[in-house]
Amino acid sequence: MRRFIGLALLSLALAAAHPAAAQKPKSPDTPMILTWSPELQSRGYRTMEDLFEVLVIKRGRKVHPLPAAARTIDVAYPYEGKTWTAADYMAAFDVSGVLVLKDGKVLMERYAMGRKPEDRWTSFSVAKSVTSTLVGAAIADGKIKGLNAVVTDYIPELKGSGYDGVTVRQLLMMSSGVKWNEDYTDPKSDVASAGGAIEDPKVNPIVSYMRKLPRENAPGSTFNYNTGETDLVGVLVSNAVGKSLSKYASEKIWKPYGMERDGIWVTDLAGHERGGCCMSMTLRDYGRVGQFILDGGKAGGKQILPPGWTTEATSKQIENGVGGYGYFWWIRPQGGFEARGIFGQGIVIVPEDKLVIVVNSAWPRATGRDLSAARTAFYEAIRAAAKAN
Known part of the structure; x- marks a missing residue:
């Protein structure tokens, strides 16, 4: 009962924050x-362009091949008193792929929840890692x-704010020192408020919000997870290169590396891609x-x-308490690194294992x-199976 009460309170808090959601829905009725309900997750994560305003990341003419490995793998690993396979994990944790x-060769490729290989799936904060790559x-x-x-x-709209003197590196480390509350259960938190209204038509709404925040710590000294600042980095990149993030991502990753399908990127209220999501x-x-x-x-x-x-x-630049x-x-304590959403x-x-693992879920x-x-147990089982293959 406590779990359901907690979820209900969370839903109410988030619903109250809905007008301040940084992405722009196509319909005011979009939750x-x-x-989202499980049914809407399954459908909506595949079709974000039907629900929100997006920009397209265009693919090129060539596709980077991902050939099948000589032998594929499955996993059989102990976890919480039972033996799990990939199918078990996918079913238990609503995994679509x-x-x-x-x-560079495919050891495992699985789909579920009605998803097909050509279907896209939303990334949430995995987008942050792509945004930092565009900084590079x-x-x-x-x-x-x-x-x-x-x-x-x-x-330049940030001049005279808590961001004076803050470097690009410090933003990428989430250590600007500017005060920020990422608590989604608090309808008055920064993450529930940032970018939710166009306060000045000449200034991006996330920039307009962030420039009012006070400094709390010395820049570079303290890790503080801050989605608003990842959106700021997106604005910074597009300002620097003089084009949209989607066009730049197309030019620097999608076309030269050979993505198989156009990507899409959800935009904020001003029509700018969200660098953090x-x-x-x-x-x-x-x-x-x-x-x-x-x-x-x-x-x-x-x-x-x-x-x-x-x-x-992808090396440790700052301590965050978890690797x-x-x-x-x-940075993963088990080895390697991760884009996480x-x-x-x-x-x-x-x-060290020349290994890439992708998981999409709901x-x-x-x-x-x-x-x-x-x-994590699933990732490590895959890693062990890949080593033994």
């Missing part, structure tokens, strides 16, 4: 995404001076994103990202220790 690549591309292009460049050089692509294209990072940011024989960028971005954090990448989205990359809750623990 806030964090309160699992893809495992080793040496913009540095390589000379559009961003470097990681020590100050944020206000690219978002809600890009959608196919299961295999998530795998290609992982492989692009594993390949060191090279595509079509060209170096897209600065040499050494992928190593630095460390890079540039919008989570709520409701069970993830790209795990283990360079968990009944945004997150939880039980859900995360079960997913």
